[in-house]
Amino acid sequence: KQRSDSEDRSGQVEQAISPPRAPFGKKQLPSIPKNAVPITKPISPAASAQSTNGTHASYGPFYLEYSLLAEFTLVIKQKLPGIYVQPSYRSALMWFGVIFIRHGLYQDGVFKFTVYIPDNYPDGDCPRVVFDIPVFHPLVDPISGELDVKRAFTKWRRNHNHIWQVLMYARTVFYKIHTMEPLNPEAAVLYEKDVQLFKSKVVDSVKLCNSHLFDQPMVDDPYAISFSPWNPTLHDEARDRMFTHKRRPEDHHKGLQVSGLSWVKPGSTQPFSKDDNTLHT
Numbered sequence: 001k002q003r004s005d006s007e008d009r010s011g012q013v014e015q016a017i018s019p020p021r022a023p024f025g026k027k028q029l030p031s032i033p034k035n036a037v038p039i040t041k042p043i044s045p046a047a048s049a050q051s052t053n054g055t056h057a058s059y060g061p062f063y064l065e066y067s068l069l070a071e072f073t074l075v076i077k078q079k080l081p082g083i084y085v086q087p088s089y090r091s092a093l094m095w096f097g098v099i100f101i102r103h104g105l106y107q108d109g110v111f112k113f114t115v116y117i118p119d120n121y122p123d124g125d126c127p128r129v130v131f132d133i134p135v136f137h138p139l140v141d142p143i144s145g146e147l148d149v150k151r152a153f154t155k156w157r158r159n160h161n162h163i164w165q166v167l168m169y170a171r172t173v174f175y176k177i178h179t180m181e182p183l184n185p186e187a188a189v190l191y192e193k194d195v196q197l198f199k200s201k202v203v204d205s206v207k208l209c210n211s212h213l214f215d216q217p218m219v220d221d222p223y224a225i226s227f228s229p230w231n232p233t234l235h236d237e238a239r240d241r242m243f244t245h246k247r248r249p250e251d252h253h254k255g256l257q258v259s260g261l262s263w264v265k266p267g268s269t270q271p272f273s274k275d276d277n278t279l280h281t
Contacts, residue, residue, distance in 0.1 A: 067122055068092045075164045083167050085115070089223040093117040095163075096217075096225045099171050101206075105199060106174040109206040110213055111135055112225060113147075113170065115163065126153040127163055129170050132218055136205035138182035138191060139173050147173065148183050 072087060072095075085097035095115040101107055112132040118124035126149055134145035141148075152169045153161055182188035190198035217224030 064119070064121060065092060068117065071163045074162055075167065078164045078168075080164060080167055080171065083171055084225070085167060086223055086225070088219075088221050090221055093119060093121075094219075096219075096221070096223065097167065097170075098225050099174070101171075101174050104175050105177070105202050106135075106137075106206060109135070109174070109209060111209055112213075113145075114219075115166070117163070122156070122158045122161075124156065126150060126156040126161065127166050129166060133209050133212055135209065136184070136187055136201045137173065138177065138179045138184050138188040140187075141183040142186075146183070148181075151178075151181070 068087070069092075075085060082100040082102060083097065084100075085095050088094040088096060093116065095117070097113050097115060099109075099111045099113065101109040101111070114130050114132070116128040116130065118127070121127075129147040129149055131140060131145040131147065134140055134142050136142070139148040139151065140146070147170055149166055149169065153166065177191055179188035179191055187198065187201070190201065213227050214229060217226050
């Protein structure tokens with residue numbers, strides 16, 4: 001039986017006005033919030049002028065928070081040797097850190113620093129690294145304590161450069177000394193022409209930094225890094241737990257993709273796997 005023209009038209013009208021149904025199980029972004037402001041820092045006038053698109057302007061602060069959280073997760077995964085860092089309680093754009101130098105010219109140095117992240121990260125300039133006490137180093141400003149980070153990151157490239165790389169660079173400069181275009185010309189000249197005097201000044205700088213290790217943080221922030229003198233009644237137990245800690249069985253192969261057994265044949269560098277039939281004998 002054929003439908004009448006009126007029935008066809010009414011069906012088309014009903015189909016046109018029926019609201020579309022979202023696919024089952026598919027997550028959607030919430031509606032664009034109005035008058036959203038950054039959680040960490042107000043948007044600068046320049047950034048506001050550039051954010052003419054409504055969606056970008058509204059979600060920008062939340063994207064910034066997400067980006068910084070992802071960056072901190074990367075720092076944790078890298079397990080950078082001799083570096084400890086944590087974001088500020090008051091602003092995700094400021095991270096507190098400390099570098100432990102274990103060998104080389106700056107051996108036994110413990111240098112506290114702060115990372116300042118641009119409010120338009122990751123589209124802006126590279127983060128800045130400023131030491132609490134200026135270290136005697138060719139690449140550290142003797143007045144402000146700022147490290148010459150732009151030497152390694154002339155242009156910050158989104159999705160290519162990451163904050164963990166900045167932290168690793170801040171550690172590397174104490175093991176590989178560069179003197180071209182220094183922020184501290186005196187340190188650069190001494191390293192090139194009188195290395196013994198340079199070493200003497202480095203030792204004095206390390207001693208100065210370590211002498212202020214137990215000072216109160218320069219910023220009023222509950223997450224600022226602080227040190228306290230060794231207290232046997234408090235720290236001995238924690239040290240013993242660290243030294244006697246054993247990995248759980250399920251942690252032994254985390255991050256390792258192991259399939260079967262393998263050996264290297266004597267007299268050869270060619271690896272080979274044991275035959276399955278030998279496993280049952």
